[in-house]
Each structure stands twice: as C-alpha cells, then as structure tokens.
Amino acid sequence: MRKQLFRRGITAAAIIAGLAGFSAAQAQETYKIGYITDLSGPLAGSYTPTWEGFELYIKALNDRGGINGKKVDVILDDDGLKADRAVAAAKKQTERDQVVGIFGLSLSSTQGPVYAEMRKAGVPVVSTFSGIGDALPPAQPFSYSTGIVFEIAGDAIGELGQAIKKGGKVVGMTIDSVGGRAALAHNKKAVEAAGGTWDEVIFPVATTDFTPFAQAAAEKKPDVIVGHYGSGQNLGVIPALRRSGYNGPYVVASYGVTEDTIRQAAQRAGSGENIYYVTRYSSSFDKNPSVGEVAAAQKKYGTSKPFSSMHVTGWALGKFTEAALKGCGWPCTREKLDQTIQTLKVDMGGLTGGPIEMSATDHYGPTYWRLYIWDAKDNVMEPKGNWIKKGSQGFK
Amino acid sequence: MEFIATVVILTCTYALLAAGIVILYKAGRVVNFAHGEIAIVGGYVFYSSGLMVGDSLWFAILGAVAFSVVMGAFIYAAMMRRVVGEPFYVAILITVGIAIVLKSAIIVVWRAEQVTIDVGVAPAVRLAGGATLSYMDLASIVLTVVFFLALYLFFTFTRSGVQFRGTAENPLLASQRGVNVNFVLSRAWIIAVSAATLSGVLYGGRAFLGTASVTIGLAGLTAALVGGLDSLRGAVVGAFIVALAQYLTVRLIDSVLSEALPFLILLVVMSIRPWGLFGTVEELDRV
Numbered sequence: 155m156r157k158q159l160f161r162r163g164i165t166a167a168a169i170i171a172g173l174a175g176f177s178a179a180q181a182q183e184t185y186k187i188g189y190i191t192d193l194s195g196p197l198a199g200s201y202t203p204t205w206e207g208f209e210l211y212i213k214a215l216n217d218r219g220g221i222n223g224k225k226v227d228v229i230l231d232d233d234g235l236k237a238d239r240a241v242a243a244a245k246k247q248t249e250r251d252q253v254v255g256i257f258g259l260s261l262s263s264t265q266g267p268v269y270a271e272m273r274k275a276g277v278p279v280v281s282t283f284s285g286i287g288d289a290l291p292p293a294q295p296f297s298y299s300t301g302i303v304f305e306i307a308g309d310a311i312g313e314l315g316q317a318i319k320k321g322g323k324v325v326g327m328t329i330d331s332v333g334g335r336a337a338l339a340h341n342k343k344a345v346e347a348a349g350g351t352w353d354e355v356i357f358p359v360a361t362t363d364f365t366p367f368a369q370a371a372a373e374k375k376p377d378v379i380v381g382h383y384g385s386g387q388n389l390g391v392i393p394a395l396r397r398s399g400y401n402g403p404y405v406v407a408s409y410g411v412t413e414d415t416i417r418q419a420a421q422r423a424g425s426g427e428n429i430y431y432v433t434r435y436s437s438s439f440d441k442n443p444s445v446g447e448v449a450a451a452q453k454k455y456g457t458s459k460p461f462s463s464m465h466v467t468g469w470a471l472g473k474f475t476e477a478a479l480k481g482c483g484w485p486c487t488r489e490k491l492d493q494t495i496q497t498l499k500v501d502m503g504g505l506t507g508g509p510i511e512m513s514a515t516d517h518y519g520p521t522y523w524r525l526y527i528w529d530a531k532d533n534v535m536e537p538k539g540n541w542i543k544k545g546s547q548g549f550k
Numbered sequence: 551m552e553f554i555a556t557v558v559i560l561t562c563t564y565a566l567l568a569a570g571i572v573i574l575y576k577a578g579r580v581v582n583f584a585h586g587e588i589a590i591v592g593g594y595v596f597y598s599s600g601l602m603v604g605d606s607l608w609f610a611i612l613g614a615v616a617f618s619v620v621m622g623a624f625i626y627a628a629m630m631r632r633v634v635g636e637p638f639y640v641a642i643l644i645t646v647g648i649a650i651v652l653k654s655a656i657i658v659v660w661r662a663e664q665v666t667i668d669v670g671v672a673p674a675v676r677l678a679g680g681a682t683l684s685y686m687d688l689a690s691i692v693l694t695v696v697f698f699l700a701l702y703l704f705f706t707f708t709r710s711g712v713q714f715r716g717t718a719e720n721p722l723l724a725s726q727r728g729v730n731v732n733f734v735l736s737r738a739w740i741i742a743v744s745a746a747t748l749s750g751v752l753y754g755g756r757a758f759l760g761t762a763s764v765t766i767g768l769a770g771l772t773a774a775l776v777g778g779l780d781s782l783r784g785a786v787v788g789a790f791i792v793a794l795a796q797y798l799t800v801r802l803i804d805s806v807l808s809e810a811l812p813f814l815i816l817l818v819v820m821s822i823r824p825w826g827l828f829g830t831v832e833e834l835d836r837v
Contacts (some may be wrong), residue, residue: 399680
C-alpha cells in the first residue's frame with residue numbers, strides 16, 4: 155500500500171514537474187507583453203478600436219513568423235477605466251505573467267498610477283491612445299507614449315484651428331479629467347497666441363446627456379467649438395450643439411473618435427456640415443499604402459468595430475512594439491527593452507507625418523498633426539492642408 | 551424657451567424612473583437600486599430588437615414590452631417573492647446584485663457599445679434662438695403624461711388598482727380578503743420595469759446608452775426620495791427639482807458640479823424632511 159502511494163506520488167510529482175517545465179519552455183518561446191485598456195467602461199467605444207488595431211498588427215506579425223523566430227504573446231487586461239483595476243492588472247502582468255513591457259492604457263487618470271507603479275517595478279510602459287506628461291522631456295524613467303499627449307494635442311489643435319477661422323472666439327469643451335484640462339489649457343494658449351479669444355465648458359466624466367452643456371457652449375456665441383473627448387461624448391455633443399442652434403465649425407479632437415462616430419453624430423444632428431477632425435495618425439480614408447495595409451489586415455482578421463483611424467493608431471503602436479522587441483533581441487529583458495526604446499526611431503511609412511523618435515530624456519518625441527474636414531455628401535474624411543510638426547519640449 | 555424645454559424633458563426622464571421606484575416601494579417596501587441598469591438594458595433591448603428586423607420600430611416596441619413583462623415577472627417570481635417577510639435590507643441587497651448583473655450584461659451582450667436610439671431625431675419644432683426640439687423630445691413629454699394619466703386611472707378606477715392600493719396599505723389584510731398578493735406584487739414589478747424601460751428608450755434618443763448611462767438611476771432615486779418614496783405626485787415634483795437644479799448648476803454655477811448636485815439636494819431634503827416632500831411619515835419610519 156505504501157509502495158503504491160509512493161509510486162503515485164512520484165508519478166504526480168513528475169507530471170507536475172513536466173508541466174511546469176513545459177510551461178516555462180513555452181513562456182521562453184515567446185515575447186510576452188501586456189496590454190491594458192478600457193474594454194468595458196465608459197470609454198470602451200474609444201479604446202476598443204485602438205486595441206483591435208494593435209491586435210491586428212501582432213496577428214499579422216506572428217503570421218509572418220514573429221520576431222527573431224519567436225511569436226509575440228499579448229496578455230490583455232481590461233481596466234474598466236478604473237485606476238485601481240489598471241494598477242492591479244499591471245501588477246498581475248508583471249508578477250504572474252512576467253511580461254517584459256506594458257502597452258496601451260486608457261484614460262489619463264488611470265495612466266499616472268500605472269506609470270508610477272511600473273517605475274518601481276522597472277517595467278517599461280508605452281501608452282498609445284492618450285498620454286499624460288510623464289513621457290515629455292525631462293521624461294520619467296520607464297514611461298513612454300506613442301499616443302496623444304493632451305498638452306501637445308491642445309497646442310496642435312489651437313494652431314490647426316486657425317485654418318478654419320483666424321482669430322475669433324473659440325470655446326473648448328472637455329470632460330473633467332487631468333488630460334482634458336491639460337488639452338484645454340494648451341489649446342487656449344495657442345488660440346490666444348494667434349490673437350483669438352477663449353472660453354470653455356467642462357462636464358463630469360460620467361455625463362451622458364449633453365444638452366445643458368451644449369446650450370452653455372452655444373450661448374457663448376463662439377466662432378469655433380473644439381471637443382476634447384472621446385467617441386461617446388461626440389456622439390452626444392454634436393447633435394446637442396446643433397439642437398441648441400449652433401451650426402458653426404466644430405472640431406473633433408481624435409481622442410479615440412472614429413470616423414463612424416462622426417458619421418453617426420452627423421446623421422443624428424441632421425447635417426454633417428462644418429465638422430472638422432484633428433488627428434495624430436492618418437484617417438482610415440487616406441489613400442496611402444500603409445493605411446491600405448491596415449485595411450487589408452482588418453479584412454483578413456476582422457474586427458468588432460468599423461475600420462477607423464483608431465485602428466491605424468493601434469497598428470502604429472504595433473509597428474513601434476515590433477521595432478522595440480527586435481532591438482531588444484533574444485532573450486529580451488525589461489532592462490534591455492527599456493534601453494532599446496530610449497534610442498528607438500521608427501519609420502511610420504505614412505501612418506503619420508513622420509517617424510516616432512525617442513531619446514533618453516524625451517520619451518515622446520516630435521509628433522505630426524493634421525486637420526481633416528468631414529464631407530457630409532459622401533460621408534468621407536478629406537485632409538485640409540498638410541501635416542504640421544510639433545516638438546515635445548516646453549510642455550511641462 | 552429652450553431652458554424650459556430642456557428642464558421639462560429631463561424631468562420626464564427622471565419622473566418615469568422615480569415613478570417605478572415609488573411603485574415598488576409602495577407595493578413591497580423595496581428600494582430598487584437597479585432601476586438605472588434596468589432602464590438602460592431596456593433601452594438596449596429596444597435598440598437590438600429593432601435592428602433584428604431591419605430597423606423596425608414595431609419590433610423594437612415589441613421587444614421592449616416583452617422585456618418589461620418578462621424581466622418584471624422574473625425579478626419578482628425568482629427573487630423578491632422569496633424574501634417577503636425578511637428584513638428590508640435583504641431586498642435592497644438583491645437589487646444591488648441585479649444592478650451588477652445587468653451592468654455586466656451590457657458588457658457581455660452589447661460589448662459596452664455606446665448606442666443611440668435614432669427614432670424621431672429630426673427637428674420637429676424650432677424655438678426662438680435657433681434651438682430645436684426633435685419628435686423624440688416631444689414624444690418624451692407626451693408619453694410621460696400618458697403614463698402618469700394611465701397610472702392615475704388604473705389606481706383610481708380599476709379593480710386591480712384598488713387591490714394594489716389595498717396590498718400597499720396592508721398586505722396581510724388584503725390577502726385575508728382574497729387578494730392575490732403575489733399577483734399584485736408581480737404586476738407592480740412589471741409596471742416599474744416598463745416605466746424604467748420607457749425612460750431608457752427616451753434617454754437613448756436624446757443622449758446615448760452605455761455603461762456610464764446607468765447613473766440616471768441615481769437621479770431617479772434622488773427624485774423619488776426628495777418627493778417622498780411613497781408618493782407618485784412627489785416623484786414628479788422631485789424629478790422637476792433635480793432636473794432644474796442640474797440645469798441651473800451647469801448654466802449658472804459650475805458644470806462640473808452637476809453630477810454631485812442630486813446628492814446635495816438629497817442631503818438637504820433628507821436633513822430637513824427625512825420622509826420627502828410628499829411622503830408619509832409613518833411609512834418611512836418603518837424603513
């Protein structure tokens with residue numbers, strides 16, 4: 155009886171050891187990275203397409219054989235737009251899943267705690283969708299962004315908005331978040347520097363009926379209104395503004411706002427006239443080979459959301475990630491990945507106006523921005539002018 | 551004019567929600583914390599039912615009605631019926647559980663997609679200053695009036711309404727007099743879910759449906775508490791107070807405070823008149 159028990163014990167131990175060895179071997183065979191974003195919270199509509207664009211890139215990359223013959227394994231976690239959940243997910247990914255870096259992230263209010271926690275753990279974090287100032291020079295260690303840092307977005311929109319109406323009164327609208335307020339502050343600075351006047355309307359993050367806020371904005375008699383928020387808010391604000399009698403120019407800042415959202419909002423508003431769009435990455439309507447590549451991948455692998463510039467944004471992060479992991483070599487460690495990203499320059503091939511370029515002190519680099527106008531007749535986005543370049547210095 | 555229209559439309563949304571909460575409290579002493587979730591899921595069901603048959607409005611209505619009946623009857627039969635006679639907080643905890651499950655359903659079934667109900671969104675009336683009201687806005691007002699009128703007629707002139715009032719007054723006595731209390735209470739849930747669904751549909755036509763939209767339930771609950779948990783008249787007045795205060799906060803004070811304001815009103819009213827503006831003192835003492 156004892157012998158039998160002993161034998162069984164040995165067998166069980168062997169199986170467990172085998173499994174552990176197998177899973178360790180498996181783990182070593184892939185580049186393991188984490189991705190955290192809001193897939194179920196109030197801004198899921200904005201963040202999901204960006205994740206899908208990233209996922210498309212990784213799928214295509216793995217189908218090509220991966221990097222250095224190793225596949226890329228992405229651990230995805232949903233933060234529901236909550237900072238505590240985002241931090242818990244980041245800890246889980248670093249401690250249990252042993253990822254070498256974390257990508258994505260959601261709203262500015264969830265990014266700060268994740269950046270801070272991962273700095274302690276020595277894990278590089280690259281935010282893609284929107285970003286707080288941690289990545290701007292002088293950058294915080296391990297904190298990077300290939301997305302939209304609100305300070306710079308606000309500045310770029312202020313400059314590009316001059317093509318719509320030189321000088322004049324601009325009303326900025328945003329949700330009550332760190333990033334939203336930062337965007338407004340820099341948008342205001344740029345507008346005033348160009349000789350215009352500024353006013354603003356800020357509403358709570360969880361707002362879903364925008365009518366009183368739209369009326370407050372319309373009552374300020376603006377020449378241009380700029381909306382610094384995501385898809386859902388635009389879906390509500392644009393019709394509410396038109397219902398309030400404001401039919402002037404409205405600029406959509408591309409914080410996760412898809413072209414389909416603009417189409418829907420225009421439809422609800424009864425007109426798509428006078429809607430503009432400012433974006434860091436190309437519109438999905440752009441006719442260039444890189445955007446065509448994303449469209450082809452979307453057709454091949456499929457996405458839950460209609461093809462949009464947010465997929466392009468996620469794809470651009472994928473391209474950046476591939477370059478980072480390639481530079482990191484094999485085996486890739488967190489330290490090596492961090493060192494690699496610090497000197498990374500990635501050609502975006504038309505996905506934006508120029509390359510993404512990092513340095514030891516600047517974890518964001520120069521960015522490129524473009525103004526588009528919505529063609530209400532054909533439901534397409536047309537560029538209005540060329541890309542403008544924005545440096546990352548002087549925003550902190 | 552634009553100001554009045556906005557406040558009236560907002561009042562309608564909150565009043566429908568508050569009415570459902572009041573009906574449930576009157577009938578079974580249940581404070582429903584899942585009302586916002588029920589409203590938004592009802593709105594989603596309306597949206598999806600319509601889409602299933604090529605954007606058919608009739609199928610959307612049919613889907614919403616079916617949801618109201620099934621959900622109302624199910625909540626009572628499967629959950630609330632079993633806790634009759636238990637301490638009041640048991641039922642409250644169940645509604646909190648229902649809220650969590652329904653919010654998860656939005657994520658699982660509709661992938662947290664923010665959707666709008668684009669029925670009657672075209673401008674119907676142009677107001678002074680260029681603002682417009684859509685057919686949906688007008689429908690909000692008309693349907694809310696019809697709903698409250700129907701409730702009044704039901705409670706005043708029908709046998710079922712009298713049974714309902716009797717059950718609300720004294721369930722034991724009503725039961726001894728041959729009233730089927732379970733039937734009455736399940737009907738109360740169906741009416742309450744119907745009111746919530748209607749408000750969810752109207753809300754989806756004006757704003758959008760999403761996981762964040764469930765917070766309208768808090769505005770409805772505040773309206774019910776301010777007006778008095780056992781008063782339908784109070785529900786309307788409470789809804790008006792919350793809507794007006796929210797609007798004035800945005801326009802005159804600070805738009806960021808509009809989210810916290812319903813709770814501030816609630817604190818003020820509860821500290822002065824804990825039973826609400828039109829509530830019954832004895833009723834609230836039991837809670």
